[in-house]
Each structure stands twice: as structure tokens, then as C-alpha cells.
Amino acid sequence: MEKEHILRVLKTLRDPAQNTKRNFAQTCELIINFKDLDIKKIENQVELFIALQHGKGKKNKICALVGPELADEAKKVCDFSVEERDFDLYAKDKRKTKKLASQYDFFIAQANIMSKVAGVFGRVFGPRRRMPNPKAGCVVPPKSSLEPLYNRLQDTIKVIAKERPFVQVPVGTEKLTDDQLAENILNVYKQILHKLPGEKNNIEKVALKFTMGKPVKLES
Numbered sequence: 001m002e003k004e005h006i007l008r009v010l011k012t013l014r015d016p017a018q019n020t021k022r023n024f025a026q027t028c029e030l031i032i033n034f035k036d037l038d039i040k041k042i043e044n045q046v047e048l049f050i051a052l053q054h055g056k057g058k059k060n061k062i063c064a065l066v067g068p069e070l071a072d073e074a075k076k077v078c079d080f081s082v083e084e085r086d087f088d089l090y091a092k093d094k095r096k097t098k099k100l101a102s103q104y105d106f107f108i109a110q111a112n113i114m115s116k117v118a119g120v121f122g123r124v125f126g127p128r129r130r131m132p133n134p135k136a137g138c139v140v141p142p143k144s145s146l147e148p149l150y151n152r153l154q155d156t157i158k159v160i161a162k163e164r165p166f167v168q169v170p171v172g173t174e175k176l177t178d179d180q181l182a183e184n185i186l187n188v189y190k191q192i193l194h195k196l197p198g199e200k201n202n203i204e205k206v207a208l209k210f211t212m213g214k215p216v217k218l219e220s
Contacts, residue, residue: 001189001206001218006182009208009216019213025057025173026211028181030188034165035204037196046161046195049136050188055155057173062150063104064207065121065132067113069142070207077146084113089121097124101159106153107132108146129160150190159192168190174210 013019022031027173037044060077064074065079074081082100083089090097101124107134109117125131136156137149161167170186189206195204207215 001186002195003182003186005219006185006208007178010178010181011217012160012211012216013208013210014178019210022212023174025089026213027038027057027170028172028174028176028185028207029168030171030185031168031205031207031209032166032192032203033205034161034188034196036198037165037202039161039163039165046159046167046192047135048191048195049133049156050159050191051152052156052157052172052184052186053155053187054172054176056157056170057175060105060154060156061103062106062108062153063100064108064110064146065113065117066108066110067142070110070140070144070146073144073146074108077150078108084110084116087116091120094124097121101125101128101130104130106138106156108138108140108149110142112142114139117146129158159188166178170179 026056028218039045061079064070064078066074066081067084071081071083080103097120107125109132114132122131136153136158138153139148140146157166157169157171159169169188171188172181176184185208193199193203206218209215
């Protein structure tokens with residue numbers, strides 16, 4: 001995939017004839033359809049956490065699930081936190097837990113209470129891909145500085161394909177320049193490509209779209 005082709009497609013996406021101006025910044029999404037890949041096999045599944053060079057263009061919301069050791073730090077740094085002593089409130093109220101899962105992009109958990117986190121939140125968080133993930137650095141020791149992790153997660157996206165043979169992920173917003181979007185797209189594409197056993201042979205189609213627009217095909 002060449003940057004020049006990405007830039008041409010972005011120009012098409014931004015064309016006023018194709019893209020009616022909205023009163024919000026639309027997200028640019030990269031869509032990759034796979035082929036000749038049994039996604040049910042663990043070795044073929046995709047689970048990546050990718051830092052975008054030029055950021056997402058909008059904030060990720062972060063919630064921390066912590067014990068007393070990190071309670072003050074989490075309140076200071078994160079958008080919201082739930083202390084271990086309050087876990088029972090969520091264990092007794094599935095609706096409350098579902099609401100929590102829907103409000104945050106990433107969850108951080110304290111390592112020494114991870115079994116309690118799994119017991120209380122796992123049934124709701126698991127299917128929604130919200131469980132604190134060590135691959136993203138989201139399971140932390142009881143004595144940690146959360147600010148560096150919080151800042152890094154602001155530029156991080158999840159790329160997950162475990163049930164269906166495609167991914168559709170945000171690569172920035174229309175506030176970014178075309179060059180910035182193109183560099184984000186290339187970075188994400190290459191990391192996904194190298195995760196596939198057959199690399200290009202496992203890619204059927206690549207496209208870009210804005211939130212309210214139609215997909216435009218990219219050459220892979």
C-alpha cells in the first residue's frame with residue numbers, strides 16, 4: 001500500500017460532493033476484510049493495541065479498578081475509578097456494570113486484585129472487549145505511576161478480530177491533515193498485515209470511510 005494512493009482516497013472522502021459537512025468531527029475508519037483465514041483458530045486471531053503516531057483526534061476515556069494502594073493516584077489521573085471496597089455495588093447490579101462498560105474505552109486494573117476484577121466484571125466486560133488487558137499494559141502493580149499509562153492510552157486503538165474475518169478501526173478524525181491520517185493508516189495497516197500468517201494473501205479488501213460516509217476502496 002502506497003501513501004500516495006491513501007492521499008488520493010482521502011481527497012475523495014473529503015470532497016464536499018461526497019462528504020456533507022457535519023457539526024462534529026467525523027472519525028476516519030480503516031476497514032480490512034480477510035480471506036482464506038479461519039478466524040476461529042487462535043493462531044489466526046488478531047489482537048493488537050496500536051499507538052497512532054498522530055493520535056486518534058479525540059480523547060479515550062479511562063477507568064481504573066483499584067485497591068487502596070492506587071486509590072488516590074487513580075482519582076487524580078483517570079477519568080473515573082472504582083475502588084475494591086465498592087466492587088459489591090457492581091456485583092449486585094448488572095445494569096450498573098453494563099453502563100460502566102459502555103462509558104469507557106480502556107480499563108486499568110491493579111494486578112493483585114485482578115481475580116476479583118474478573119469475578120465481578122468479567123461476565124459483562126469480557127464479551128465487550130473491556131477487560132483490563134496486559135498486552136495494552138493495563139494490568140499494573142499496586143505501586144505504579146498511572147499518568148504515563150494514561151497518556152499512552154490516549155493515542156492507542158484496539159484492533160481485534162476473533163469472531164468475524166474483518167476489522168474496522170478508527171485511525172483519526174477529519175481534524176487531522178491528510179498526511180497525518182495517511183501515516184496513521186499505513187502504521188495500522190502494516191501492523192495488521194504482519195500479524196496475518198499469509199500477510200497480503202490473507203487480505204481481500206481494504207477501504208476507508210468517514211463516520212457518515214460510504215467506504216472507498218484502497219489498493220492493498
